[in-house]
Amino acid sequence: MTLTRTQVRDLLDRHGIHPKRSLGQNFVVEPNTVRRIAELAGVGAGDRVVEIGPGVGSLTLALADTGASVTAVEIDDVLVGVLAETTAGRNVEVVHADAMTVDWGAVLGGAGDADWTLVANLPYNVSVPLVCDLLDDVPAITRMVVMVQKEVAERLVAGPGDDAYGLPSVKVAYHAVGRMVGRVPPSVFLPRPNVDSALVEVVRRPEPAVDADPARLFTLVRAGFGQRRKMVRRSLAGLLDETAIVAAGVDPTERAERLGLAQWAALAGVPAPTGSGGES
Numbered sequence: 001m002t003l004t005r006t007q008v009r010d011l012l013d014r015h016g017i018h019p020k021r022s023l024g025q026n027f028v029v030e031p032n033t034v035r036r037i038a039e040l041a042g043v044g045a046g047d048r049v050v051e052i053g054p055g056v057g058s059l060t061l062a063l064a065d066t067g068a069s070v071t072a073v074e075i076d077d078v079l080v081g082v083l084a085e086t087t088a089g090r091n092v093e094v095v096h097a098d099a100m101t102v103d104w105g106a107v108l109g110g111a112g113d114a115d116w117t118l119v120a121n122l123p124y125n126v127s128v129p130l131v132c133d134l135l136d137d138v139p140a141i142t143r144m145v146v147m148v149q150k151e152v153a154e155r156l157v158a159g160p161g162d163d164a165y166g167l168p169s170v171k172v173a174y175h176a177v178g179r180m181v182g183r184v185p186p187s188v189f190l191p192r193p194n195v196d197s198a199l200v201e202v203v204r205r206p207e208p209a210v211d212a213d214p215a216r217l218f219t220l221v222r223a224g225f226g227q228r229r230k231m232v233r234r235s236l237a238g239l240l241d242e243t244a245i246v247a248a249g250v251d252p253t254e255r256a257e258r259l260g261l262a263q264w265a266a267l268a269g270v271p272a273p274t275g276s277g278g279e280s
């Protein structure tokens with residue numbers, strides 16, 4: 001059981017809700033879409049699912065229908081009230097919190113012994129930092145199936161040389177294997193957004209893909225993509241000198257947008273000149 005367009009409209013009307021653009025409130029009103037996402041997530045009885053931004057509960061109900069237990073984190077207090085109504089009697093715990101700042105250890109039980117799958121139609125304005133921060137800080141989330149803006153999806157799964165390749169792509173590749181698993185048209189949302197959406201699956205690796213100090217690695221990646229079209233001998237100046245870049249086996253005239261994870265790791269492995277930064 002999930003929510004139809006008419007039911008979502010009715011809920012919004014009865015609760016006097018005007019979707020907030022600032023919170024990326026575009027609600028899915030097409031039952032087949034949320035069922036498809038739940039299916040792609042491959043979750044079922046006994047699985048633990050965390051959802052960020054349940055909205056009025058369309059995807060939440062489809063996830064609960066699989067038999068999984070669902071923990072749903074919603075920032076908007078009015079929607080938390082609606083969720084109490086739509087998820088009543090279901091295996092759903094609603095947490096009223098900002099997913100960007102919430103204590104994930106407390107939300108997910110703290111023990112760290114359970115595998116969680118994140119399944120969410122993410123708020124567009126925080127989707128990239130959310131995915132990156134959860135990969136960095138919440139190892140209990142071992143899989144993600146997330147709906148994001150198509151351009152964001154491309155950034156998450158891009159490789160060296162792709163236009164969309166950047167820090168989020170390196171972050172995903174470092175922690176996980178990411179792939180695009182579907183496209184979603186604007187017509188399934190209320191209100192209808194001006195952009196296409198896509199579904200991305202991110203499966204965490206047992207260990208990061210390369211052996212490198214992550215703080216140093218991502219300091220270099222951030223600096224490199226800060227000036228992505230410059231040669232690394234320029235964009236990394238102050239962090240690595242040209243001799244160190246050559247010692248890492250990287251051509252100093254190469255650009256950040258063409259370096260793969262192994263090359264970033266090699267750069268992170270050569271000693272930094274005294275006084276260069278190492279924080280992430």
Ligand code: SAM
Pocket residue numbers: 023024025026027028029052053054055056057058059060073074075076079097098099100120121122123124126
């Ligand atoms: N899951 C619902 C659906 O598919 O219909 C709603 C998705 S809507 C794109 C994004 C949701 O995220 C909204 O309910 C919004 O209030 C919520 N949200 C926005 N920022 C948030 C944050 N920082 N923490 C938790 N929820 C947030």
